[in-house]
Amino acid sequence: MVKPVFLWTDTLLYVLVAAVAVLVWYVRRHEHLRAPWREVFRNRMGVAAMVVLAAYVTVGLLDSVHFRLPLESSAAGGERYSGQVLSVLDLLLTPLRTHQEETYSAPLATRLYSKETVRLPDGRDVRIYPRLRFGGAQLRDPARDRLPDIERTILRGVGFALLVWGALAAVVILVLARRHRWAPRAALQRVLAGRTDYPVHVALYTAGALILFASVTGHLAVHYHVFGTDKVGQDVFYETLKSIRTGLVIGTLTTLVMLPLAIVLGITAGYFRSWVDDVIQYIYTTLNSIPGVLLIVGAILMLEVYMANHPGDFQTVIARADLRLLFLCIILGITSWTGLCRLLRGEALKLRELDYVQAAQAFGVGHTKILARHILPNVMHIVLITVVLDFSGLVLAEAVLTYVGVGVDPTTYSWGNMINGARLELARDPVVWWSLAAAFLFMFGLVLSANLFADAVRDAFDPRAGGGRRGG
């Protein structure tokens, strides 16, 4: 059996997923909460973004189930496990993970990117571009066979994608048909023409594009390094897929840290006014006037010192890197709650004067209850909009902080680290561009879809944006 490993961030992510599940269940049972979500699901851009985000989240979650494999030699004795912590994603990507080359190789290349001295069988030393150990290793004559082979593989990938997508579309359409009691044919026509309650066709097309990408790269990745390899020969595609989890963790756990602070302090300040308000305003004004980067640098340095002094506390390298990731989330959270807090304070100031709050006071309802029943539910839309809008900013912040050296641990896979590594290589001649390109592509995909999703959410929830309907 495998030995499960629960990293800090894993646990928190599970908590978050559970919280989201509970929230979804709660929202489904309350019509006024459901209504704006329906708007989100009717928004074409929103739906497309959601499908893309779902793909990212799936990868991220697969990468958050960690364990240690048993060592084969100890099969008899049991109880002995490899020191290497793996995730489900690692297992799925075993070929990518293990196909390690010597050093740089370009995307889909069959030879290394730099010349090496190789001793020929006849004893002579020559400087050539040696063949890769895995990339295109199955080809007898790469110069002649490489392109046709790639073409064939791509075609296979496309074919496979069409099959999968066709099956998916069929299932979706049949489910729709059953639900609405349409004939399957009619359901197909409706979906194609976009005459369904929700833009199902948009979701299907987006999913189709994703499946196509996944299938083609997947087929190619068996024999090639789709995005090349990095300095130590690690597959760049693998690295960038692993980076997804880091991005998601930063984007979500940070808000988990920030929300309680912002919500509690924001609404109490606005509701109680007087000295409570003064104190809270003082706190966030002070915090705001210290540059965030300074705080982050200080905190990370302290953590590094602590880790250096207590090496025994960390069983594995990965646990150590994970703690640093968590710490980064916490410190980012602490530096970023003030904006939301200020918004919520303003809103609570407005709400406290509303008649229904006054009516509750006239009944002698306690302050805590008023805060929980009358103020909090009426600021939740602001919280939601802010959280979604902040997400992409945090993903980018990770890249920037890591680039300047105060972000995640250098051993953690992250887009920031990839960009940082690629920085030096850009100066090389010929340029090594693929690390940067891959990191950019995947980060761009995540940030863009998160932003589009945020727009859809804001349109639906912000009464001023005109999309949301509140009151009659």
Place this chain on the structure above:
Amino acid sequence: MADVLLEIEDLEARIGAGPRAVRAVDGVSLRIRRGETYALLGESGCGKSMTALSIMRLLPAPAGRITGGRVLLDGIDLLGLSEARMRAVRGGRIGMIFQEPMTSLNPVLTVGEQIAESVRIHRGLRGGALRGRVLELLDAVGIPDARRRAGEYPHQLSGGMKQRVMIAIALAGEPELLIADEPTTALDVTIQAEVLELLRRLRAETGMALLLITHDLGVVAQTADRVGVMYAGQLVEEAARAPFFADPRHPYSRKLFDSVPTMAKRARPLAVIPGSVPELTATFSGCRFAERCARAWDACRERVPQWHRVADGHGVRCHLYDAALVAGAPGAAVSADAAADADTAAAAPAPEAGGHGPGGADLLRVRDLAVHFPVRSGLFARTRAKVYAVDGVSLAVGVGRTVALVGESGCGKTTVAKAILQLIRPTAGSVRFDGVELTALRGRALRARRRDFQIVFQDPYASMNPRMRVGEIVEEGMAALGLVADRAARRRRVAELLAQVGLSEPALSRYPHEFSGGQRQRICIARALAVDPRLIVCDEPTSALDVSVQAQILNLLKGLQDRLGLSYLFITHNLSVVSYLADEIAVMYLGRIVEHGPVSAVLAAPRHPYTEALLAAVPTLEAGAHRPVIRLEGDPPSPVDPPPGCHFQPRCPRAMPVCRERYPVGTVVGAGHEVRCHLYPGA
């Protein structure tokens, strides 16, 4: 006819597209002659504003569209004009003023600049001529000291002044037609009277026609030449003013008249129109009013009523006036008029106004109540000044009685209410409820007392948490005060309460936004009743509602008082509501009560000059009875810096030297009738 200025034919306007489109205007035809005042009357949501906006081609883009009809100004079809030529018409030949003077002026430009801009565009004046014209216009709309005012910014002006400036801007183009959409709804009665007077004068001087949109029958009676009644996107009745007020024909118009509260109707419940204006997304196969019409019969639901002329210049859209159909109507033998009267009387048996006699013990006794708000500014938020919002108010409410607190906006009425309920802690004074001093109570003791006095707020849209179900809302007070511990019993009680205010059980699990304004106000009343209070403070509970809905709420309040012996402190600025509901009246001016006494005495013979002016300003239904408006100079002063002596002295037409020196003391001028004015020196 040559003298017709504006002719609208079958105008149709929609908002939105597809099956959910709102048919806000659905086949309206009307004519306005030169120099005539045409009043468009109707409840909210009937399409009055949309009609006006369609004439100006200013429907909210992109959702709003004119889908049919013609709008002829002097024979030119405005709907066919290019946008550029239409711009010359807007503000040029047709001027428009809106309901909300606060938001229709640009806050960063001076008043003079804003008027000048309009003059420049439409009259092409420049330089000195332009400045001269601006001052002329400010003069014309009755703004004193025009030269100084022209250099001021909108926030330096009061609401009435802003509305005058809006009128000046509309007049800049010397329009032949002025469209005024609820021009006085946001203003106090005394200022409303002045603005209406101004419009009347300007019309006489310039000969322009006026399209006046309003929901107030009194305003129509005082101002209009012709009246059009709108209902659900259509005109249902049109007549000259005199015949309309003498004999309204459409059942809807009649109900509107019957639901206006007056002194004479005190003994019986007001007529109400059940239900509400139908959704305008529907297509109608019958009369739009059928759901709510007491006279409806089969034909009303099957056929769309046509326009019938009942007299010269008097038309009605109702089957009762269709000779071919009326035979089938129930009670056809009775004349339409008699039947209409019958159903008013039958609306509910008149409850005996028992227990209203004087002599009940005082439940609430307020003495010298004062609430001063600090105005903080500058470094470390030091208190720079004080707002004397309430400054020595004394009043008493007897068991089972209704006391009305009346005054202009900003005079401190709501603050009095909140201070009595201890929602704001008074600065000074005493509030004794049933012998217990509330201002001395704290925490738990106060909380335990709270069940005895409750409040109903003005804005039915803001007074319920949109995220809570109606059941939870009504239940909240009971739960907080620990009245009914058992959940199931509490639920039963809530259902009972809702039934008491005329709502059915399914309402329990719905959200506030699913209810109309009147229904929401009932829920608020049910919420207050839930804790069995003995006193309910009603803070303008009907001012956000249409008259027909107001009638429902007034009936409900009166019925509850008869059954449960409640006392009401009724805050309002609507004197007709006072005359219908209240036993006593207290008139408030700038934080103090200037006159109080029995309603009959005060309304019949007001003593204080302010009360006199207030009463004179209320538009009455007696057509043409233009009582002389008692002009009040200037605006209500600010409570930050009340004038010396009598607060009313800067505006009082009868002020004397002594008025500037001392605040007058109270003088008793009749049984329970007290006035604070130097005109009535103490005995």
